[in-house]
Amino acid sequence: MHSLPFRPVLLSAVALLALSGCNRKAATPAMPPQQVGVITLHAQSVNVHTVLPGRTDAYEIAQVRPQVTGVIQKRLFTEGADVQAGQQLYQIDPSRYQAAYDTARGQLAQAEAAEVTARAKLQRYKSLLQAHAVSHQDYDDALATEKEAQGQILTAKGQVENAQVDLGYTRMNSPITGRISRSIITVGALVTANQTDNTAVVTRLDPIYVDVNLPAITLLRLKREMAEGRITRQANGEVPVTLTLEDGSTYEHTGRMALSEVNVDTSTASVVVRALMPNPDKLLLPGMYVHAQLDEGADPNGLLVPQQAVSRNTHGDPQVWVVKADDTVELRQIQIGQAVGTDWLVTGGLKAGERIVTVGLQKIKPGAKVKPTDDAAAQAASDASSQNKGQ
Template sequence: MKRILAGTLACVLLSACSGMEEPPAPQPIPVKTFVVANRAIPNVVELPGRVEPVRVAEVRARVTGIVEKRLYEEGTDVAAGQPLFRIDPRELRAAYAQTQASLARARATAANARAVVERYRPLVAENAISKQEYDAALAASREADANVAQIRAQLEAASLQLGYTTVRAPIAGRAGRAQVTEGALVSQSEGTLMTRIEQISPVYVSFAQSASKVLALRRAVAAGEIALDENDRIEVRLTFSDGTEYPVPGYIDFLAFSVDQQTGTVELRAEFPNPSGLLLPGEFVRAKIFAGQINEGIAIPQRAVTLGESGGTVFVVDGEGKAALRSVKLGAMVDGLWIIESGLRPGDVVIVSNLQKIQPGAPVKSTDAASGSKPKAAATGASAPDAGAR
């Protein structure tokens, strides 16, 4: 019996000891990594912008009358000089005919006055008439010629007024909605607005940047931290409100040299080709302005960043081979690369795969990152940091 009790007690003690053993350590999660390094990256400034036509013409009435007909289709492209409206010309046509008759009468009077002068010229030489009579005839002839010139000018003005009854496009572009309809009275004195024409190929996109950031950019360029394009051209790319990108880049063509006193901003403007008419005047877009390149910047692949309400976070491998969560300040994203403004330093090892399986403090094991695709360099020519296994 003692032997049985002793054996039972030994089994109980062994079972208790085995239950106190530590659980096995978790297996490291295989991940791919990206080694952070300073490289030349695009200096990208993101700003909201508004599309504007390069030229706008307001078509207004230049004569007073009743609109007879609209001669164009609203919302279509029109050529310079194309008829848009016709105003009732009958009253002005009558005025033109009246002035034309006055001109004919004035020309007849002038011709008669010149004939009198020609008859008096030999007579005054023979003292058949007085010099005073000749001078009076000569003055009458000159007055008749001046009257002809005056009425000829009136006829030209009447011709212009008659021509204005056909309202034509002053520039080529897209004609908007008609502001008047047939039967409406338009006024020359009030300059009644009839429609607008906008040139939308190319178009302008206007931005406003804070004066402090413009000053910081100038200082960085002067210090050599940012290198501008050798042609001093600044490229701009647009994104529509639905997130799609406009395929054609534009370039900054205007930078104001004064600061708006109310907003404290500096106005910038870029010109974009618009052959297909995708960019519409008044539309708001998001712009990425490539103001040179940062000589020592940091960019990481897009898949390494997790976006949250507080901003972006990444997982890095700490000195113990474990995953550590780190917040980063994100700049712009260019061709699959997030530009990092702060939060990472050269030499940091960023995890770029299996992020959904990783928790802070979890052990990780880096696989051969070279087997993955190398991050594509930015389109401006900046090379992406190399990826390497750790």
């Protein structure tokens, strides 16, 4: 009976304890904003270039073929050596062509002699006609004979020239200056006029072409940026081209873009761009695989974003975290161009003065409040935190 007065006291104590617990829970401080490293974008001059795979192609190539039929008497070059335009490569047996030439010259001499006789007769008949010693018919016949003799001379001269050309073709000369291939035929082989098989191939190696396929969309972007003044062309108007060889080495000579096709390949949506490269050491050979870097000029207002700040969505589109004026973040899709060292050149979606998150990307979400700090300081703090967790 005496324990009843203590029950209200016990209930009051329990209520006070519960109330004090609620007050402690309500007083728990909120989480501070996530610290992130940021950089502020600044416009700067950036050299714009495009790197594309390509193949080397000969500047000039000539297929050596016989123009007359005969037996090869001599081969007058070293396989794989450099030859000059007009240098004799083979000698075809000239006997029959020399005989044909001599015959043609004899026929020309006969025609010229006949013309002398016909001309002298015409002169005599002309004076006799004035004295009425010959008829007009006799004079007309003499005149026709003299003109026919002149025609015979022209025909004979043509035959001499034709025979001389055939005789000259027995000397097979190099049509261009370049490096000659192996010989397909040997001394004693019979070759025929206008045969389809080559006897050798001469290739000019200096300079040499490099053909690359430039995507049409890239060509449109470059033309648009040049029209807007974002890209400044070289002072001489040329586009320099440098090469990276298949083994990863850099080709020591710089070339220039020579031309681009006017038609787009519908199967690849690309345009063939041809560069002209000096090749004094004959290091480049036709058919080599290379990477060509086309330097279009400089973008005076280029924006560079560190590659570590750029992620990609499920569609492969590049995106970055942007810190707004109220220190909240948003995920924004951007457009990027070439890589410049460890950065990407931004072609759309950002402007100068905006802040981009580079450190702490994994700890933020859209609309979250952040504490932006300098990129380097945030990186150091992040590294220290990682070391502490490791210990």
